Amino acid sequence: MKEETFVIEGMTCASCALTVENAVKKLDNVEGAVVNLTTEKLTVDYDPDKVSEAEIEKAVADAGYGASVFDPATAKSQAERQDQATQTMWQKFLWSALFAVPLLYLSMGSMMGMWVPSILNMSLHPMIYAVVQLCLTLPVMYFGRRYYVNGFRALFKGHPNMDSLVGVATTAAFVYSLYGMYHISLGHAHHAHELYFESVGVILALITLGKYFETLSKGRTSDAIQKLMKLSAKEATVIRDGVEQSVPIEEVLIGDLILVKPGEKIPVDGTVVSGHSAIDESMLTGESIPVEKAVDEKVYGASINGQGSLTLRAEKVGDETLLAQIIKLVEDAQQTKAPIAKIADRVSGVFVPVVMTIALLTGLFWYFIMGESFVFALQVGIAVLVIACPCALGLATPTAIMVGTGRAAENGILFKRGDTLENAHHLDTIVFDKTGTITQGKPQVVSIYGYGEDDQSLLAQVASIEKLSEHPLSQAIVEKAKAEQLELVEVANFTSLTGFGLQADVAGKTLYIGNHKLMVENQIDLAVAQEAVDQATDMGQTPIYVARDGQLVGLITVADLVKEDSKQTVARLQAMGIDVVMLTGDNAKTAQAIAKQVGIEKVVSEVLPDQKSQAILDLQAQGRNVAMVGDGINDAPALATADIGIAVGSGTDIAIESADIILMKPEISDVIKTLTVSRLTIKIIKENLFWAFIYNVLAIPVAMGVLYLFGGPLLNPMIAGLAMGFSSVSVVLNALRLKYITLG
Numbered sequence: 200m201k202e203e204t205f206v207i208e209g210m211t212c213a214s215c216a217l218t219v220e221n222a223v224k225k226l227d228n229v230e231g232a233v234v235n236l237t238t239e240k241l242t243v244d245y246d247p248d249k250v251s252e253a254e255i256e257k258a259v260a261d262a263g264y265g266a267s268v269f270d271p272a273t274a275k276s277q278a279e280r281q282d283q284a285t286q287t288m289w290q291k292f293l294w295s296a297l298f299a300v301p302l303l304y305l306s307m308g309s310m311m312g313m314w315v316p317s318i319l320n321m322s323l324h325p326m327i328y329a330v331v332q333l334c335l336t337l338p339v340m341y342f343g344r345r346y347y348v349n350g351f352r353a354l355f356k357g358h359p360n361m362d363s364l365v366g367v368a369t370t371a372a373f374v375y376s377l378y379g380m381y382h383i384s385l386g387h388a389h390h391a392h393e394l395y396f397e398s399v400g401v402i403l404a405l406i407t408l409g410k411y412f413e414t415l416s417k418g419r420t421s422d423a424i425q426k427l428m429k430l431s432a433k434e435a436t437v438i439r440d441g442v443e444q445s446v447p448i449e450e451v452l453i454g455d456l457i458l459v460k461p462g463e464k465i466p467v468d469g470t471v472v473s474g475h476s477a478i479d480e481s482m483l484t485g486e487s488i489p490v491e492k493a494v495d496e497k498v499y500g501a502s503i504n505g506q507g508s509l510t511l512r513a514e515k516v517g518d519e520t521l522l523a524q525i526i527k528l529v530e531d532a533q534q535t536k537a538p539i540a541k542i543a544d545r546v547s548g549v550f551v552p553v554v555m556t557i558a559l560l561t562g563l564f565w566y567f568i569m570g571e572s573f574v575f576a577l578q579v580g581i582a583v584l585v586i587a588c589p590c591a592l593g594l595a596t597p598t599a600i601m602v603g604t605g606r607a608a609e610n611g612i613l614f615k616r617g618d619t620l621e622n623a624h625h626l627d628t629i630v631f632d633k634t635g636t637i638t639q640g641k642p643q644v645v646s647i648y649g650y651g652e653d654d655q656s657l658l659a660q661v662a663s664i665e666k667l668s669e670h671p672l673s674q675a676i677v678e679k680a681k682a683e684q685l686e687l688v689e690v691a692n693f694t695s696l697t698g699f700g701l702q703a704d705v706a707g708k709t710l711y712i713g714n715h716k717l718m719v720e721n722q723i724d725l726a727v728a729q730e731a732v733d734q735a736t737d738m739g740q741t742p743i744y745v746a747r748d749g750q751l752v753g754l755i756t757v758a759d760l761v762k763e764d765s766k767q768t769v770a771r772l773q774a775m776g777i778d779v780v781m782l783t784g785d786n787a788k789t790a791q792a793i794a795k796q797v798g799i800e801k802v803v804s805e806v807l808p809d810q811k812s813q814a815i816l817d818l819q820a821q822g823r824n825v826a827m828v829g830d831g832i833n834d835a836p837a838l839a840t841a842d843i844g845i846a847v848g849s850g851t852d853i854a855i856e857s858a859d860i861i862l863m864k865p866e867i868s869d870v871i872k873t874l875t876v877s878r879l880t881i882k883i884i885k886e887n888l889f890w891a892f893i894y895n896v897l898a899i900p901v902a903m904g905v906l907y908l909f910g911g912p913l914l915n916p917m918i919a920g921l922a923m924g925f926s927s928v929s930v931v932l933n934a935l936r937l938k939y940i941t942l943g
Contacts, residue, residue, distance in 0.1 A: 208265035476507030595887035603880035611863035623877035739792030
């Protein structure tokens, strides 16, 4: 199967999007098709050996719309298309208003006692009055011609849309007005009072104004991607054959040496080969504190260099950079349809035909049953058609998804799919891996006890021996000595005792460094350290004994320390009603000690990587919606098995590949932000759907004249046009609230 994205032209409402989807889904060997009305893109999963791109484009064309394969390299960016659409819509409105305003003045001015030239007085010169109105209406109809072209094409193909409603309504008013002109030409001057040219012109102008504001608002929903795209550097200073030269970013090659001066943007992903600096990576990870970078450390394109100069080797360029991958993930998430959107789809599929039927029946009711004039019946029918646009329904979900995923990306949280954003709000259980997720993933020296030995001297001697070992605990001791700026001593006769520890000579005396078994074998009395050992093991720390001349001279405790935000995160999750579980391959005693520190009561320990996924399945069998948070290769099966896999950004590529959500920062407090984004987005989607539904439920009866039956007002078609446009704008503005709500 292949996934391809197409740009769709001519869509105006949810009914259009559904029509395109259904047309493509009917093709054989097409597995799925999803249209995003906000981005105007179609994503198709199909068998390229049996279905061609041309066939998909033809299916869309047969449905009445345009389709072309989206090529990121040549296609206009979302921002450019939105800007162009907004500018075009504004120009159409201005031109429409230029003719609609005098048209409205001419038709309503004399009725309201305003001055109108005598030559245009409907009583004195009815035919001139009618012809001038016609001449002012035709340009507005020309500028709004898409409502007729798209609307009638969709109507004749059997799937009417929003344009069909507007097209039918204004055409009916226009044709009736022409009929009135015919009667005026026969000498029936009173028909000058039954012209509806101003309704046609003003409705089209107001609907165009509403579409302008809608397009303007929709453009703001994709701000996050636009900001990300603007982050990348435009040029890079490369060193080729020893010569520095500035080249466009597109010409940087893998392996190039790149010089980055203080304050400059890092142009591509790479590894530092010389220099030292602090890098601001906030635009990629949301982390505000600069990160220190030295030789052999990774740097990422679009991050900003601090005060130092760096030389780096380019390793990923173009679409392979972290920034490009982030943009791709956000776009994919925004393109995916959330399950809740199916509600709007089901309604939109039948909405327009039902509205057209209601409009017809309403007109017949007032004309034949209530005995009102044909003009009255026509006006009511037009009002029903104009106000009942399903645009707001179509925008309710995608706008919220776009803003939600964009806001998450700005905070270093990447959703791979839009449906993940929705599904996250159902979670009731979160399982955390221990090492590297709850803990820092790197052993550190916690305590040093010298028994008849100076602590600093003891650490220097032990570190001198541990330096010769590759064991992670050894590296922790060496790092501690470096941090204390201790001078290491000369070591002789180094021996690694597998399963026990290390042995070496320092200053002519043999030191034994290792575990309890090594001390027992050498008959070392450990009584002096027993209390410290008990405390250390209770805290999940590993004791390392040091002996010389048959006596214990020191104890060093090492532990993978809990992250600073772990305890607070667990407490907040529990306060949100989430059940928290720790899953680890570590021994039960250490696991329980770490769990106790952070407040986790449920612990599953001593499990192998393949058993981790079984632990997830066991929780799901209890009816739980489970998220797995992890960072290592051994977490990948569990991440894939969970309802939602969350990979901590400092983790491996395999873990990230298996996950549904990626946290760019190592802090697990971002899990809180993830759930907050999901819950707020779904809340806003539900609000949008409610108001879109309630708007039509309340507005259509008013347009039908229900209030008029009981002595209330009748809805003017022009007011209906204005209300319809702003119903869509209100939905988009509601979604934009997500941009300003605190997540943490």
